[in-house]
Amino acid sequence: MKSVGVIAEYNPFHNGHLYHLNQSKAMTGSDIVIVAMSGNFLQRGEPAIVSKWTRAKMALNAGADVVVEIPYPFAVQKAEIFASGSVAILDALHCQSICFGSESGTIHSFYKTVDFLEKNQDTYNQYIRHFIKQGVSYPKALALAFGALGKKEDTVDLTRPNNILGYHYIHAANRLNSDIHFYTVKRHTAEHDDDHIHDDQIASATSIRKLIRENGHLESIRPYIPETTYAEMEAYYQSYLHWHEWEDYWPYLQYRLLTMNEDEMNNMYDIEVGLPYRLQKAAEKSSSFRSFMERVKTKRYTWTRLQRICVHILTNTTKKDMETAGNKPQYIRLLGISAGGRAYLNKVKKDVSLPIVSTVSSFPEDLLRLDRKAALVYSQALSETKRDRLFTLEYAQPPIMT
């Protein structure tokens, strides 16, 4: 049984994802697709529009066989850590290959890029430090350092978001001494973030979420998503009367920022000197998340890094919490599984070095604490009984079976 791994957020699952899923199977000749998916909060420091359970269902309905959660300490992180956690999980589950979407579309160029940077590592790191000292953001410094290394042939453009992730996946596999083979599918839409639609069937997740918010209903996104996604999005709304967005959490973020003391602020993960005061002053003056973000954004702090910091403040995730979580995932939380996925897991599970968590209650509570807090925070967007109903899933919902 051959398996291919996919790293995804499915926010929500759309036709581009479906194309990628099918291509992943076809290109690698795999029987089984394993998805490592972000939980309720995403890599860019945003709440997912619907819960991880609904997004896992979307993936299963579209042909995924196993959906596992990227644990919070790896999901809400910069590309490098996000990649290392995701790849480690897929490696632990014995995927023979990983297939990712990229702007480049040529796997050969990725391997070349990783090789090139590993050979020029010291100079590269010197450049990175140099540019960071000039006050630019970390991702910007990476791109500038890469450019400063001079002319290189056949490498990928490391200013594009999906190329960056792809690069980090391969780099992470190297550091794990993993023999996973990588494949890449060229993305149909121009940009991960693009909120314009250029195609009559393919639109980015960003533009799809924008359509939902602008129209307040799902009809307008129908051309861009599988029918199964439509049904799950509708079911979620009927059940919770809500699609999640950052503004839902603003009252909680403002409340936290304005009641925390200095020590507590400084303990928060990824917070640097000077930022607490800046965040607290802006929170006092802002009446929406958007206006708050516009106040705190600087050249040094990217929008996404600040969003991640805000998620960590919401979930009360400290530097110590992240240290304790370590630099490799310590468990694999199973969100959903197909019949094929069950057969696969039964075959490989004796060789899986990490515990696979199906029933939360039989697992040490402490290890899952950060995911649990993220689930609690995520559910605060809902009103009363719906809030409790959604949070209860975190410990009561068994993996979804199809």
Add this chain to the structure above:
Amino acid sequence: MKSVGVIAEYNPFHNGHLYHLNQSKAMTGSDIVIVAMSGNFLQRGEPAIVSKWTRAKMALNAGADVVVEIPYPFAVQKAEIFASGSVAILDALHCQSICFGSESGTIHSFYKTVDFLEKNQDTYNQYIRHFIKQGVSYPKALALAFGALGKKEDTVDLTRPNNILGYHYIHAANRLNSDIHFYTVKRHTAEHDDDHIHDDQIASATSIRKLIRENGHLESIRPYIPETTYAEMEAYYQSYLHWHEWEDYWPYLQYRLLTMNEDEMNNMYDIEVGLPYRLQKAAEKSSSFRSFMERVKTKRYTWTRLQRICVHILTNTTKKDMETAGNKPQYIRLLGISAGGRAYLNKVKKDVSLPIVSTVSSFPEDLLRLDRKAALVYSQALSETKRDRLFTLEYAQPPIMT
């Protein structure tokens, strides 16, 4: 110019309070009434139904001359500390007398009680420790210890809530070496807490709030409040579309309890060993503040003590914060003042040892931090722009002038 001090919460101001205000002036022959009033959170660990600004207006409209705020570290506290903070403020403002409502109604008996307990202090304290060891609550232990001291003549019944407060007022004045004279007015309604109405013009604040909640409008409370209170209650509702209650804060309390770590819980003011786990487990299972409280209540922890602890958790008030605040108020925050009150303050202010805060912006931010956090938390019951509008008053509202 003679002044009498009154210690109050006015939640909301009703005919009983008006009677007490008028009696206080008449009994003491005072020109000026100074009210030390709780802010947005009250002694019993509850949010006030309307903000401190509206309650200050009610008091001014009914004849009060100066309304000052009992700072948070003294307002949300057991009777002894509440009394010591309130009396210290009225003493600093040079009130010649304090007049309080009580079940007893006989000031002579209060002085006797204070004398008796000061004389029997050691035995009394031994009894208190004895009963606390048996697992009863602190107020219950006080009452039992008082009973155990045997037969005494002409003392007040220290199982009644207003008698207890009155006792602590006099006791606090003694410890301050203050020469304030005390007076007491017998309360019309049987109990502070009584939610039944026995009179056609006098009802307890508790029963008035109950009527508002049950009926959803103010018409039913009209017989029990001055016309000016009616107008202020209506204006508050028109402005904020809300009357505050504990359930409004439940999502925030649950969120805090389920995202705090053990150290943070143990740092919270008035938290004792064993309580964090109990609170967190109950928060997980409860979908309302009421059901939460019913789960955590024990013989040892009274409902009001637990409510106060919950307010401290909401405002993130630590043991260290309360230590820093000290055991005497460090400032007097002026909420409202009449023409008479201005004349009085102009006369005495050179002899007032504490700074009088009229403009928050000209005062060290750190000292007012706990009041500010309380105001922030209090405003979280409201939606979006109303929340910000109410919170802004905390630093932008000058004292109300009449």
